[in-house]
Every structure is written in structure tokens, then in C-alpha cells.
Amino acid sequence: MRTSTLRESDVFGGGPVSAAVHALTGEVEPHGHDFLEVAVVGPGSGGHVTSRGERAVREGEVIVLRPGAWHGFTGCRGLTVANCCVSAGALRAELAVLHDIPALRHLLWTAPMAPGAHGVLVTRIDPAAAADAIEEIARLAAGPVTSGARIMGRLLTVLGTIADALPERPVTGASAPHxxxxxxxxxxxxxxxxxxxxxxxxxxxxxxxxxxxxxxxxxxGxxxxxxxxxxxxxxxxxxxxxxxxxxxxxxxxxxxxxxxxxxxxxxxxxxxxxxxxxxxxxxx
Missing domain, CATH: 1.10.10.60 (Homeodomain-like)
Incomplete structure (x- = not known):
């Protein structure tokens, strides 16, 4: 199985966030990232491949990949996947504030960094909430936004829509870090x-x-x-x-x-x- 790596320099247009909505057909070769990716699955069918094997995807799934993790899709038939990607450098700098929000800390750090996760979190939210998240990602992808505050606002809307619908509650501290x-x-x-x-x-x-x-x-965690x-x-x-x-x-x-x-x-x-x-x- 061939795997390639997507790099920030190829995906990001100079900003800390990149977004896109795809209608997948056939195969998407396994690929790694040197940035963080949040993928929301909409209607359609297909399989999802990670280091832990292959499984069928379901509408409403949310896939979070830490930098260095890899995945791919197989047998896709009209599968909607919306990607929201965040620069690893920005997560350590101007977007580090996201770590202070318990639900986002759980989504972007604690769960995918847990032992045995290999940098990947796969969870599922209600399909209606997933549709809302995909719509917000489409807005983020729709046009250039040069204001850092506006980018942060749109990113928080995407992540907040997902976090509010998560079935599991964060197990780490509910307050900002000591x-x-x-x-x-x-x-x-x-x-x-x-x-x-x-x-x-x-x-x-x-x-x-x-x-x-x-x-x-x-x-x-x-x-x-x-x-x-x-x-x-x-x-x-x-x-x-x-x-x-x-x-x-x-x-x-x-x-x-x-x-x-x-x-x-x-x-x-x-x-x-x-x-x-x-x-x-x-x-x-």
C-alpha cells in the first residue's frame, strides 16, 4: 500500500487554517500530514484506512489526525468528506489558546494522543450536527480571509459545532490549565x-x-x-x-x-x- 505525505507548504496558503469539502469516488491513497486534520463525514459510502486497519465509514463520523498520523479511503461512492486543517506551528503559537477550552483540548489533543491511538481519533456525532459542521467548513473554504481574528472565529465555529455534539465528555480538567x-x-x-x-x-x-x-x-490525559x-x-x-x-x-x-x-x-x-x-x- 503506497502512502504519501501532505505538507503545510502544499496545502496552506500562508495562513494557519485550510479547509475543503470533497465528494470522494473510488480510492484516496493513504497519506500522512505534517499538520492537524479534522475530517467530517457526510452522506455516501466507503472505507477508512489507518494504521489500525480498515473499516466502513458512517455518516456523522469525525476523524482527527495529529501531525504525523496517516489515513486513506477505499471504495468510495459519492462520499462527502469535509476537511479542516490546522498548522502544527500555529497550534504551538497563536492557536495554542484552543488548548484552554476543555472540549477542544479533548478533541484535538487528549483523545488522539492517548496511548494506542497512533495519533488518530475516530468518533461520531449526530448526522444533523455533522451536516452543520460540513456547512461551516464550506464557509471557511469559500473565500480568502486575511484577518486573523476572522479566521479564528470561523475555526472556532467549526470546532465548536463538532465539540458540542460529541457523545463523550472530556475526561481531563474542566478548567483552563494550571x-x-x-x-x-x-x-x-x-x-x-x-x-x-x-x-x-x-x-x-x-x-x-x-x-x-x-x-x-x-x-x-x-x-x-x-x-x-x-x-x-x-x-x-x-x-x-x-x-x-x-x-x-x-x-x-x-x-x-x-x-x-x-x-x-x-x-x-x-x-x-x-x-x-x-x-x-x-x-x-
Whole structure:
């Protein structure tokens, strides 16, 4: 099965958000992303392929893919899929505020970054709510919007329409992250290759390591070092797809100096070995 990688430089027109509504027929080859994608499924039929296998899609499904995750569609017959894509860099910068909204934190971070998810969340909302979300994505895709505030407003409308219809309630903290959690998230995102320990992270925010661990897990669903591993896997996926660096150097660049350990951790988090991921990312 061939896989390619969609890159921000090919999809985004210089802004932090890209959107489109597609009527799919036949096959959509498996492809990865170096950005975050939210796909809403409308009427039609087809199959959805991820690292966990193939399954039939249903109207109302919402598919969230973290950077580095891959998927594809098979046997599509008039299948409507609306895509709302968000720059990974923007999620770490001007759109990081989305992490403060519990429902969006669950949708975009906690659920797809959970152990065994391989960076993919598949859930389902009422088809009527999905139709509303598809309509909002179509509006977002309809024309150029240069105002950052207007882009944020339209993106929040899309994501809010989905989040309000989710059947599952967020299991992480219902409030904005504690300042110590916010500072720890920023440190891990800014320097994923640093050999962080829980003790060092706790010392930076003047908390007991156990207390920081509990606060962090309450708001993200993961312990700090497990969250770091997910961030490293996403950065490694981008390097594997967009550079010719040897896999061992990719691992070292994101903080995993031991090639064997890097291969094991990457496979556990992405569903493929680094070599397999690169081969599929190049369409081989």
C-alpha cells in the first residue's frame, strides 16, 4: 500500500487554517500530514484506512489526525468528506489558546494522543450536527480571509459545532490549565529534544514532581514524559517525511539517541517503524 505525505507548504496558503469539502469516488491513497486534520463525514459510502486497519465509514463520523498520523479511503461512492486543517506551528503559537477550552483540548489533543491511538481519533456525532459542521467548513473554504481574528472565529465555529455534539465528555480538567501545566507544555513543545526528567520539569515551576504529574495528567490525559514522547514522535514523523536524514539522526534530533529505542518508541506511537513510515511517506 503506497502512502504519501501532505505538507503545510502544499496545502496552506500562508495562513494557519485550510479547509475543503470533497465528494470522494473510488480510492484516496493513504497519506500522512505534517499538520492537524479534522475530517467530517457526510452522506455516501466507503472505507477508512489507518494504521489500525480498515473499516466502513458512517455518516456523522469525525476523524482527527495529529501531525504525523496517516489515513486513506477505499471504495468510495459519492462520499462527502469535509476537511479542516490546522498548522502544527500555529497550534504551538497563536492557536495554542484552543488548548484552554476543555472540549477542544479533548478533541484535538487528549483523545488522539492517548496511548494506542497512533495519533488518530475516530468518533461520531449526530448526522444533523455533522451536516452543520460540513456547512461551516464550506464557509471557511469559500473565500480568502486575511484577518486573523476572522479566521479564528470561523475555526472556532467549526470546532465548536463538532465539540458540542460529541457523545463523550472530556475526561481531563474542566478548567483552563494550571499555570505550571501551561509552562510545562510550553517547555516540552519548545525543546522536545532536551533530556527532560519529571524532577527537572517540576523544579522549573517550583512544584513537587508528583503534584506536577497529577496536575499535568488531569489536564492532558497523559503524564508529562508520555506527552513528550508523543511530541517527539510527531516531530520525527515530519523529519522522516520531509528530509533525507538517516533514521538514527532523526531519532537523535528529537531526543532519542539510541536508534533501537527510537524505532521501538516510534512504532508504538505511530503504528509503523521509522523505515516503514519514510517509505510510505515517499509513496514507495
Amino acid at each position: 499555570p505550571a501545566v501551561r509552562a510545562t507544555l510550553a517547555a516540552l513543545e519548545l525543546q522536545p529534544a532536551h533530556p527532560w526528567t519529571l524532577a527537572e520539569l517540576a523544579g522549573r515551576v517550583s512544584l513537587d514532581p508528583g503534584h506536577l504529574g497529577r496536575l499535568f495528567r488531569r489536564h492532558t 497523559l503524564p508529562p514524559l508520555a506527552y513528550l514522547a508523543r511530541v517527539r514522535a510527531e516531530r520525527a514523523a515530519a523529519l522522516l517525511a520531509t528530509t533525507t536524514l538517516p533514521a538514527a539522526r532523526v531519532g537523535a534530533a528529537v531526543g532519542w539517541d539510541d536508534p533501537t529505542y527510537f524505532a521501538r518508541r516510534f512504532r508504538a506511537l505511530a503504528g509503523l517503524t521509522p523505515t516503514e513510515y519514510r517509505r510510505r511517506a515517499s509513496g514507495g
